[in-house]
Amino acid sequence: MTPEELVYLRRARDLMDREYTRPLDVPAMARAALMSPAHFSRQFRAAYGETPYSYLMTRRIERAKALLRRGDLSVTEVCMAVGCTSLGSFSSRFTELVGESPSAYRARDHAALAPVPACWAKVITRPVRRPSTNEEAQVGRTA
Structure with missing residues (x-):
């Protein structure tokens, strides 16, 4: 995982931390990270040890x-x-x-x-x- 990808993943994680009351789905989070939904899900889990949905919940x-x-x-x-x-x-x-x-x-x-x-x-x-x-x-x- 590149340092740039980590920055984008942090952007999506910050979105979840800030906007947890909004209806967020994986495609919306992936857009924040400038990644496809599948790639975002894999990279998020690799970086943070849980799926994006699990983190949000x-x-x-x-x-x-x-x-x-x-x-x-x-x-x-x-x-x-x-x-x-x-x-x-x-x-x-x-x-x-x-x-x-x-x-x-x-x-x-x-x-x-x-x-x-x-x-x-x-x-x-x-x-x-x-x-x-x-x-x-x-x-x-x-x-």
Whole structure:
């Protein structure tokens, strides 16, 4: 991967970080990176270790966690506020990344994070993709 390609990939990643509430698809992200969608997807995964869609959803879930901690919005309102259009898909992805449903996360006491600056809270609560059972089985076979 050339340094120029990395600059273009960063441009697309920055677009996802900045415009996560917009309906973004791989072709739109690829245009930002000046690449074809297939090439962009391969290069993004090689550079960042996850697909562009997975990265975008992680950003959305990260923001959703912050909104749910406030407690003044419903799960549906948070889903729409972060750019998701399907409550079911949002809840499934949230549960996959966070380990509990959005409702359970919202209901939990978040007082321990109150004195933590927002920039640190973002790092501390960043969602981490957990490998699925199928992926774990594949890793076990290749090890």
